[in-house]
Amino acid sequence: MTSHILVIEDEAKLAQFIELELKYEGYQVSVAADGLAGLSAVRESHPDLVILDWMLPGISGIEICKRLRTTGDKVPIILLTAKDEVSDRVAGLDAGADDYVVKPFSVEELLARVRAQLRRNQEENPDILHFEDLSLNRSSREVHRGNRLIELTAKEFDLLEYLLAHPRQVLTRDQILERVWGYDFMGDSNIIEVYVRYLRRKLEANEEKRLVQTVRGVGYVLRD
Template identity: 85%
Template sequence: MSSHILVVEDEAKLAQFIELELKYEGYEVSVANDGLSGLSQAREGHPDLILLDWMLPGISGIEICQRLRTTGNHTPVILLTAKDEVSDRVQGLDAGADDYLVKPFSIEELLARIRASLRRTQEQDSDVLQFDDLRLNRSSREVWRGSRSIELTAKEFELLEYLLAHPRQVLTRDQILERVWGYDFMGDSNIIEVYVRYLRLKLEAEGEPRIIQTVRGVGYVLRD
């Protein structure tokens, strides 16, 4: 599957040029020409990478980056800007950008930066599972809802990990019992309901929307 790149750039000709080059390279591309629509597409379109102009109508690229990071969105961001002072680069990186490219730039360098950023993300993806604003790190056994850290027991973690590994897929009670508790589990069959309730209490502790849904007579599914 090709990676989805969001281009947020108010210079129409430059945005079109980047879009055509990226499509030629096989990427799926979305374009936004102002800050507010860029922020909306970044949140709702689930791109794999964002090319983000610093100076935008509405809200700046720096503010977009800050808003994404404070809500737990860790999509890789490459800032595109004419600002080339060291202090500008520091400000951009401190705002949460992953990389920085000064205009005018060569398309070859931009493509190389994109490949490198996507490669780093793919290497991290084996350890990190994410759905909406919920993230789980398998290696560190940490869980976040947005910027909020959530403490889970070992079994709660295993159940959430299984759900996150199969987003939007309805998992039967038998599948969950076998995967999380073991095929030879002989305890109370209501154990799944108990642990789902525990997870919901922790995941929704600050009024967050429910994402573990019950499918009556079948099991559970992770979805909006």
């Protein structure tokens, strides 16, 4: 499972440092250099976590927090700030940030806070399923491969949801038929192969690696 982290930081060297450290830890990372670009990136790419600088050109980090929370976006936000007064920290948390790190900071502290927020978010949001760079939101019925939004039919979505709910578990054709099409389905069981083919075509449209694997004579499994 690869989490996507968006870094919104206008100080180029610091942004690059954070990006490299996060990538070394195995995260997928995007960077935005100003407030407006950052706000647009959150809304377009739906990251799993945002690392957000307080002082940004265009729109401040505090304003970005407020706008995201006003529209119902619950993405975890870690605020980076040089302001270490208690009143400033309170203002950041009140604006909607989940945590804050005061500059200058150690990368170990930042990484620990990133892990804590991602862990908490996954525990609190069972509607979002992840595997590698693939994510599925049960409530909005949106699917992303990295930053790419994938349009699925209702049945393709149901099939992928079932696979994502049981990662690395081999699912038999009978299990898939019963769960996705219903125990009373009277059609051709080859329908599974047809929909797996549709699904792979969409998931691998940009030549991404295959995640839906065939287990010959048994069924299918989601694994890398």
